[in-house]
Each structure stands twice: as C-alpha cells, then as structure tokens.
Amino acid sequence: MNQLATLYRSRQLIAALTARDLKARYRGSVLGFFWSLANPLLLLAVYTLVFTKFFPQQVVTPYPLFLFAGILPWTFFSAATLESTNAITSNAGLIKKVMFPAEALPLVVVLSHLVHFALAIPVLVAAIVIFVLLGQTVLTPMILLVPVLMLVQTIFVAGIAMMVSSASVLFRDLRDLVTNLMQLGFFVTPIIYLIDRIESRPLRALLRMNPMTPFVIAYQDVLFFGRFPSFSDTFLMLAYAFASIALGITVFDRLRDTLAEAI
Amino acid sequence: MAGAPEFAIHLDQVSKAYRLWGRRSQFATLKSALLKRDMKLAPEASVAALSDVSFAVHRGEAFGIVGRNGSGKSTLLKLISGILKPTSGAIAVNGRIAALIELGAGFHPEITGRENIYINGIMLGLTRRDIESRFDKIVDFSGIRDFIDQPVKTYSSGMYVRLGFAVAVHVDPDILLIDEVLSVGDEEFSQKCIAKIQEMKYRGVTLVFVTHQLGQVRDLCDRALWLDHGKVAAVGDPVRVVDEYLQVVAGHAPQPAIAVTTETQAAEEPAETKKDPLEEERWGSGEVLLTRVSLTDDEGRDLVALGAGTPVTIAIDVEVRTPQEDFVFGIGIYHADGSCVYGTNTDIEGLLAQKLASNGRVKFVMPSLDLIAGAYRIDAAVHTRNGRAFDYRRGVIRFVVGSRLHDIGVYRPPHSWKFEGGIAFREVDTLKRDVPAEMATWIRESEEK
Secondary structure (H helix, E strand, C coil): CHHHHHHHHCHHHHHHHHHHHHHHHHCCCCCCCHHHHHHHHHHHHHHHHHHHHHCCCCCCCCHHHHHHHHHHHHHHHHHHHHHHHHHCHHHHHHHHHCCCCCCHHHHHHHHHHHHHHHHHHHHHHHHHHHHHHCCCCCCCHHHHHHHHHHHHHHHHHHHHHHHHHHHHHHCCCHHHHHHHHHHHHHHCCCCCCCHHHCCCHHHHHHHHHCCHHHHHHHHHHHHHHCCCCCHHHHHHHHHHHHHHHHHHHHHHHHHHHHHHHHC | CCCCCCEEEEEEEEEEEEECCCHHHHHHHHHHHHHCCCCCCCHHHEEEEEEEEEEEEECCCEEEEECCCCCCHHHHHHHHHCCCCCCEEEEEECCCEEEECCCCCCCCCCCEHHHHHHHHHHHCCCCHHHHHHHHHHHHHHHCCHHHCCCEHHHCCHHHHHHHHHHHHHCCCCCEEEEECCCCCCCHHHHHHHHHHHHHHHHCCCEEEEECCCHHHHHHHCCEEEEEECCEEEEEECHHHHHHHHHHHHCCCCCCCCCCCCCCCHHHHCCCCCCCCCCCCEEECCCCEEEEEEEEECCCCCECCEEECCEEEEEEEEEEECCCECCCEEEEEEEECCCCEEEEEECCCCCCCCCCECCCEEEEEEEEEECECCEEEEEEEEEECCCCCEEEEEEEEEEEEEECCCCCCCCECCCCCCCCCCCCCCCCCCHHHHCCCHHHHHHHHHHHHC
C-alpha cells in the first residue's frame, strides 16, 4: 500500500517524465505522432489484403474495422511490455545517481503508450464513421465504454510492466523472451480471427487462457459489434487486471533494493 | 529508529556489502529475491564496501568525507541519500535531502534546458509551482540564459554541469550531499558554487561533502571523517583529520600524537568526545618540531594580554630532526568562537623553501595587531606544500585583547571620523564614559571643582 502512496506522491514526476518521453520521441521527426500509428496501420493493411483478397473467406465485414478494433489494444499491450524490459536499465543514471522512485519508470512507459493508444482512437472513430456512411456498420453508444476498457487494460499492463521491468534488470534474457512471446501472442489472441470460429474445443480453451483474449474481445464487442462485453469477459478482465497489478507490485517491491546495485 | 533530533544524519553500525556478479549468481539472485525474500549475502559472493560505520552529522554542520579511491565514500553518500540500502545497521535522516552525486543525472538530451529544469526539479522533490517561482534564479545562476531553449544535447559539458548544479542548489534542501562535484566547471563557476554552498551553510543547511580537494575540506567543513577501506579511520577537526590522512598517503604510519608532547592526550581519540577547548591540540609526523611558540612584544617579552594596536611578534623555535626540502611555515589567528581572523603561510606569500637543515627560529612580525577586544588563539604549523604536517600546533597560544572601546567584530582598521557641513559632535573622553558608574560620578565631581 505504501507503494501506492509513493506513486501518488510522484504523480507530478510521472506526468513530467511521460511528457518528456513523448516530446523527446517526436522532436525532430517530421511526421511525429504518425509513426506510432504507422505500425498498426501497416498491420491493418497487410491483414486486410491477406484476408479479403488472398483468402477471401472473410470472417466478418467490414473486416478492416474488426482488425483495427483488436490491433490497437494489442499494440498498446505489446509495445508497453516490450519497452518496459528496458525501462529501468536504460535509466540507470537515475536509479544509481538520484533518489528516484524506480516504480515510476515502468509506469511512464505504460502511460506514454496509453497516450499513443488514445491518440489513435479518433482515427478509429473516423474509420467507423466512414463505414457507417458506406452503410456497412452502425455506430452505437457502446463506444462510450472504450475509456472504461482502457482504464482496466492500463491497470493490467501496468502490473505486467512492473514485473517485467524489475525482473529484466536481474535477468537480462527476459527481453528476448518477451520479444518472442509477443510475436507468438499476436496469433494466440483473437485479433485477426474470431475465437468462436475455431472448431477445435481444446484449442479454443487454450486461447481463452491468454489474458489478453478477454480484453481484445471486449474492444471488438463495443467498437465493432456494438454490444456490451459478455459477463465472463468482464469478470476475467477485472480479475486479470487485479492479479497483474498485485503481482507487479509484489515483484517490484522484492526486487527494488537490488536494482541500484544490479543495474 | 530516529537519532536525537539535533542530528541531521545518524549512522549506527552501518555495513554494506556488494554482490559479486557471476554468470550463475544473477539468476540465483532473482530467484532468491522472489522466493525467499532473503537478500543475505554469502561472504564468498560479496565484497565489503563499508563495515561498521557509525557517526552522526549535526544539524547545520558542514561535514567532509575524505579517503582514497575505493574507500567507500560514494557508497556512504548513496546510503545516506537512500539510493542504496545498507546490508546491516541503521541510518536515520532528519530533513529533506538533495544529493549531488552526479550533476544533471536526470537530464534528457533531446529536450530543452527549460524542460529539463522542470523535470530535474521535480525529481529533486519540487513541485511545478516551486520551480516556476525559482526558474529565473536557476537560469541566472547557471549563466546560460541564451541557450535555455536549446536541446540539452547541444550543450557543452560545462554548460550541462552548470545547469545541473543550478537546479540542485535551488531545491532548498535541509541536507545537501555533494559528491566530488565542486571541482567541475571553470574557475569562475566553481567560485560561484563555493560561495553558494557557503551561503547555504550560513542558512543552516547541513552539508556533507565527498571530495579529494582537501583544501575545501579544511576551509569549508566543521568536521571531517576519514574513511579507510570501508572503516572510519578518524572523525573530528577537519584540519587534523585531513592531515592524518595525508600522513598515511605519504607513507607514514598514522601517529596522531607526537611522542615529544605531553599535552596532547586528546589527539589519541578521534575527536567525538568533548574536549577542553583550552587544551592545545597537536599532531604531525615529527621530522620537524615547533618546540616553543611565543607571543612577544618588540622587546621580546611574553604577552598574554595586549591592548589594541600593539606591535607583536610570534616567535617559533624550530627543532629539525630530519632536514627537509619541502616545507612551509604557517600562522593562523582565530577568534575564540573558532572563526578564522587571519591565516597565511610562507608558500602563500611566495617564499620558496631553500633549506631547513638545522635548528632555528622563525619570527612573524606584526607592527600593529588591530584586533577588537576578545579572546583569541594562534595556530602555528610547519608542513609540506601539499599540507602534510610535520608539526601542527592548534591553539598553541591563547591571548586576550583588551580595549576601552566597545566596537564590535574582530578587526579594527585604523580610522578616524570626519564631519563636514552642519554635523558636529562634542568629543568625550572615552575613559570617563567607560568606567563604572560611581567612578564616573567621582570623575565628574572632581572635574566640576
């Protein structure tokens, strides 16, 4: 609990560091924020091409919109997790030379990726509006649930980031492990397909065990299908978020004292 | 586990061992940290950086830490600041700490100086509003106003450090920890830093220095600690601690007290215990001794009390046990409250050492010693040019200056008052004003007759 108090005290610091991260990232680049959108858009284009032209047995229409709804939360999760493997090691100077609440560092990573995610939402909404005008989908008030989903997902990602950032200081292989897991994760999360279309029951059960599954399904529910997320997905999201942050704080707390030495 | 509140910092048997990193131990560390929550170190897997260090720094004190490279000085500062945790022992700190362990440690190269000031300030515990109100002072102090809106990556290393220092000293800490940062920047800036640090000291900020500039320790610190291989070798008077350290660095056995003296028992124990302030302290390696130091008038008579403006000579009898080529004679006059009135030595005044071959006498002649009434003491020393003492006699002479005037301070410049225009005074004999009331009445009555 006193970690939460520390974090509350360092809120200005976290805000300032997040702003610094974003500014430093885009300073000097012409297209700036566009680059954080480029990767999901590219993925979107490739998968749309593959699944509408090469293997045209589309799961749902409009397929690009369905993809978009799943890719954005996945990108938030995977980019933040990947970057948090470096969050502490790349700020060695702060940990070793300044009295600094180390837990701020993974959170800064999560928050700056959350900002990227949030900035992509208007683009997604614009895409929805285009498809509404084309008569291919409908805009429902369910979209207002997106901020709530984002909040729950942020808590989930923050827990993972705290774990990964502190453990990777002592165990550097974690970074490569996470990189590979994320590539695998993209395919075992129902982003480019619908989980209900999977025929094999055991496989479906396996995919259900992926903690990102209920989050991605929930985003697809509110953004694409215009329906309230299922009870079980809602329950799972909350459970995962809670478990992740609790575990993250515990792991970080245990490793904290060794960070300044081990870095 | 707090020390008494008059302590700013209190360390109680603090030890710190660093883990030795091997290929396997890394994973073992993660595992033991997570599963057993047990960070105890096996002796073969660790190296002791500090062992059993105990000392206290008083509120408002300037405290210097000296020692060789690798003696644990920086570890000590990091423990005090909370960056590192002690392996055993307890550290209590009263007040807000700012640590200058590396200047500009948190600067991000891609963003501007202005933005970095904000972030650095917040890291050091200020709020955004605090920084806004100090922003101009910080920029003025750093002296790089023209570049403040440029990304920090374009700064020279000097500018970087200036900005870092400027932010750190404007945090208004209760305790400032400084690690080897006063030697950065050009001459002008390091003068400015030292002036700023003196100002902070004056305002009651507790200062802890780690430095290799022993002169700074002697000049700025009230007390010093000498750390040798992670252990406290000496604590106490900065001049003495620095000297003991220099003796060892020069390859001499640490002999705080000279065998010939009988009066310096105090030198045996590191000066934490309260000493009689009237007792002389003496230390040095003893190749050259100051056998007798006296304060005499121009006819060679010893003085203990003198009037203002008296001509005086400090006479020093020197015994040479081993002839020296590198030697400096020094004199310091101190007020009873410890502040230095005047200090000089032959080296400062451009006298080049030629020979110190056999016994002799050194005289320091002052045609007039214009001190204000009070108690004073004199330090006399003979030491090498880098400050290693052959014989240092602190407070070897105590004397008082009497005066009929009640002017204040320590020094009375020769002066007179002149009045022009419509301003006039009637002169009164200061004797009459300055005697006990009955006497004054008697003088007045006898004058009236």
